[in-house]
Ligand SMILES: Nc1nc2c(c(=O)[nH]1)N[C@H]1C(S)=C(S)[C@@H](COP(=O)(O)OP(=O)(O)OC[C@H]3O[C@@H](n4cnc5c(N)ncnc54)[C@H](O)[C@@H]3O)O[C@H]1N2
C-alpha cells in the first residue's frame with residue numbers, strides 16, 4: 001500500500017525539524033572559510049577611516065584647478081603618512097592612492113592630467129569637486145554588521161572580516177557524525193573477506209560525503225548482525241550529533257537495527273520512504289542522539305546520503321538544510337511512467353550542439369551497482385507517478401559535482 005511509504009519531502013522536513021545547530025566555537029580567521037557564523041561579524045573600524053584618494057595625483061581645491069592653472073605643491077600625502085597642514089587657495093598636495101585627503105582639498109587632480117613644474121603643478125584638465133575621493137565609511141562603518149549569523153563563509157567573507165579588524169570568528173562546531181556499518185558479511189577494505197562476504201564500501205563513502213558536507217565523520221568498528229554487538233556500539237551514540245547506520249534497515253530477520261537499538265531505548269520516528277533507491281530508511285532517536293538508519297545497498301545508502309544526510313549536516317552546521325539543488329536538463333532517451341516511489345536515476349551528463357545540458361540515465365539502475373554511481377554526473381529526479389516522457393523532454397536533476405561528492 002502506498003500509504004505506508006512516507007514522501008521524500010515530508011521525511012526530510014521531519015528530519016530537519018528534529019535537528020538544531022551545534023554550539024558555537026571560536027576559530028582564527030584563516031580557519032573560518034566554509035564554516036557557518038554563529039554570531040554576526042561587526043566592523044571594529046570604519047573603512048576607509050577618512051576621505052582618501054582613489055588615484056595617484058594632487059589633492060586640490062576644485063575651484064582653483066581650472067585648466068591651465070598653476071598650483072604651488074606644499075607637501076605630500078602618501079598612504080599611511082597623512083599631510084598635517086591645510087591646502088590653501090592656489091595650493092596642492094602631492095597624493096598617492098590610499099593617502100588621506102588633506103584638509104582644505106576637495107578633489108584629486110589625476111597625475112596624467114597634470115604637469116609637474118618644479119615646486120608647482122600645472123592643471124591640464126579641470127577637476128570637479130569630489131573627483132577621485134573615496135569618502136570616509138564608503139565600504140563600511142564601525143559598529144555595523146558586515147556578515148550575518150547563519151552565513152556560510154566564503155573566501156570573500158574572510159577578506160571582509162579581516163578588513164573590519166576581526167581576528168576571531170564565532171562559528172558552529174562541525175557536526176560530529178558517527179557511522180556504523182552492520183552485517184556479518186561485510187569486511188573492511190583490505191581485510192580477509194568471509195565466505196559469501198562483501199567489502200564494506202558504505203562507511204567510507206559516507207565518511208567522504210560527511211566531509212564534503214562540512215561534518216566530521218567517525219567510522220565505528222563494523223558491527224556483526226547480532227543485537228548485543230549493535231547495542232554495544234550504540235552505547236557510544238551520545239558522543240555524536242547524529243548517528244548514521246547502514247544495513248539492517250529492511251525486513252529480513254537479520255535486519256536488526258530497530259530491534260537492537262530498541263533495547264537501548266531507541267524511539268522510532270518513521271521508517272520507509274516512497275523513494276528508489278532507499279526505501280527502508282529509518283529515522284529515530286537514541287537518548288538525545290538522532291539516528292539515521294540507511295539501507296545497506298551501497299547506492300541506496302549514498303542516494304539517501306544526498307537526499308537526507310547532507311541537508312541534515314547543513315542544518316546541524318547552522319544552515320537551513322535546503323534540499324539538494326537541482327537543474328532543468330534534457331533527457332537524451334524516453335523515460336517510462338514512474339510508479340509510487342520517487343526515483344533517482346544515475347545519469348551521465350553531456351552538452352548538445354546548442355550548448356544545453358543533456359542527461360542519459362544508465363540502462364540498469366540496480367542499487368548494488370557502485371560503478372554506475374561513481375561514473376554518474378547526475379541523479380535525474382522522477383516524481384511519484386510522473387508520466388512517461390519523450391526524448392528531449394525537460395527533467396530535474398541533482399548535479400553531483402555541485403555537492404562536491
Ligand atoms: N522482502 C524484502 N526484501 C527487501 C526489501 C523489502 O522491502 N522487502 N527492501 C530491499 C531494499 S529496497 C533494500 S535497499 C535492501 C536494504 O536492506 P538492509 O538495509 O536491510 O541492508 P542489508 O540487508 O543489511 O544489506 C543489503 C545489501 O547491501 C550490502 N551491504 C550491507 N552493508 C554494506 C556495506 N557497509 N558496504 C557495502 N555493502 C553493504 C549487503 O551485503 C546486501 O547485499 O533490502 C532489500 N530487501
Ligand code: MOO
Nearest residue numbers: 277278279300367
Ligand atoms: O533502495 Mo532499495 O533501496 O530500492 O535497493
